[in-house]
Amino acid sequence: MAELHVRSLLVTGANRGIGLGLVQHFLRMPNPPQWIFATCRDPKGQRAQELQNLASKHPNIIIIPLEVTDPTSIKAAAAKVGEHLGGSGLNLLINNAGIVKLNALDTETLEDMREIYTTNTVGPLLMAQAFLPLLKKAAQGSPGSGLSCSKAAIINMSSIGGSIASSFGWELMQITSYRCSKAALNMLSRCQSLAYKEHGILCVALHPGWVQTDMGSCAGHMPPLTVDDSVQGMLKVLSSLSEKDTGTFLDWEGNVIPW
Ligand code: NDP
Numbered sequence: 001m002a003e004l005h006v007r008s009l010l011v012t013g014a015n016r017g018i019g020l021g022l023v024q025h026f027l028r029m030p031n032p033p034q035w036i037f038a039t040c041r042d043p044k045g046q047r048a049q050e051l052q053n054l055a056s057k058h059p060n061i062i063i064i065p066l067e068v069t070d071p072t073s074i075k076a077a078a079a080k081v082g083e084h085l086g087g088s089g090l091n092l093l094i095n096n097a098g099i100v101k102l103n104a105l106d107t108e109t110l111e112d113m114r115e116i117y118t119t120n121t122v123g124p125l126l127m128a129q130a131f132l133p134l135l136k137k138a139a140q141g142s143p144g145s146g147l148s149c150s151k152a153a154i155i156n157m158s159s160i161g162g163s164i165a166s167s168f169g170w171e172l173m174q175i176t177s178y179r180c181s182k183a184a185l186n187m188l189s190r191c192q193s194l195a196y197k198e199h200g201i202l203c204v205a206l207h208p209g210w211v212q213t214d215m216g217s218c219a220g221h222m223p224p225l226t227v228d229d230s231v232q233g234m235l236k237v238l239s240s241l242s243e244k245d246t247g248t249f250l251d252w253e254g255n256v257i258p259w
Contacts, residue, residue: 004239005150006033006091008138010081012068012127013097014038015048017213018157021227022094023051025235027058037081037090039066068097068123078130089138092149092238093131095124096157100178100215113177120181124156125188132196139200147202147243154196155238156189158182158205158249165258169210173219186249186259193247202241207251208234225252 009026013019015038023038038055040048043063055061064080067073081090098120101112128135139152147153160168161175162182189205196203209225210216216223233252240254249257 003031003150004029004235005031007088008035008037008085008090009033009092009094010037010039010064010090010131011094011096012039012066012123014063015040015043015051017215018208018211018227018230019094019096020051020054021231022096022234023054023061025228025231027054027061032060033091034060035084036061037064037077037084038062039064039077041065041067068095068127069118071126074126074130078134081131082134085134087137089136089141089152090131090134091138091142091151092153092155093127093135094155094157095127097123098157098215100175100218102173102175102219103177104174105176108176113180116177116181117184120178121184121188124154124185128154128192128196132199132201135196135201136199142200145200147197147200147241147246149202149238149241151202152200153202153204153238153241154189154192156185156192156203156205158185158189158207160207160251160257162186163249163257163259172221189249190247197246202243202246204241204245204247205249206234206237207249207257209252 011019011022064077066077135152142151159182161179186205193203208230210223211225211230212223230252237254
């Protein structure tokens with residue numbers, strides 16, 4: 001299996017759940033990244049305490065405020081990341097931040113549909129647009145013609161809940177706004193893969209499994225996977241991705257999920 005050699009990465013929603021787990025696991029790698037841009041919307045808040053503690057011990061973690069629904073915040077974050085990187089590029093953009101509301105189909109509202117689409121779908125679109133120059137730079141700076149996560153990649157944290165073919169978990173949670181936002185995120189991932197392949201950037205939609213986080217547990221059921229198991233699996237998947245995988249929808253074990 002190929003190894004992940006990521007010099008720089010950015011994770012959105014890095015203060016808790018899967019995002020925090022990703023930061024922790026990248027730190028533990030035999031070759032940890034030189035720069036881990038851990039972004040969250042309220043770095044000084046109570047919910048970022050664990051990330052702050054981690055950053056105080058690891059100078060390669062740079063905490064950056066980022067609200068993924070706010071284009072101004074995204075642009076400011078991209079400028080800050082660019083400053084830190086000097087002349088080099090960003091290898092890995094992980095669009096992890098996301099929200100869900102436990103609505104039934106009949107109780108969905110315009111506001112909830114809009115809020116969830118803006119966060120889960122438009123956020124990753126704007127993030128990729130803003131960080132594209134840095135991702136391109138990373139791709140240009142890496143030798144070889146193939147695609148890989150060590151070179152330059154966008155990982156969109158999707159969900160099997162957005163799979164039109166599987167309708168996973170419908171009996172437990174209808175969450176139509178969430179499902180629609182992730183189905184659209186899958187399409188976005190495919191579009192990004194088509195547009196960015198020529199720039200040397202790999203793009204995938206990744207389902208982390210059903211994971212023990214605030215979101216995973218919000219409907220009152222105990223998810224089967226720990227954050228550690230999910231993240232460990234996803235990093236193994238990321239290390240194995242190549243040109244043939246760009247534009248696919250995979251789960252934390254590397255299985256292809258039907259759209
Ligand atoms: P959590 O609810 O535990 O964490 C969500 C993270 O996203 C938090 O850091 C939160 O920040 C951040 N966030 C939410 N909205 C915004 C915003 N507008 N701007 C910036 N950050 C924001 O979720 P998980 O860790 O479980 O989920 C991570 C990703 O994995 C999501 O995209 C989710 O859809 C996906 N996923 C999760 C599954 C699971 O079982 N857990 C299953 C399938 C997919 P804050 O602390 O400020 O609220």
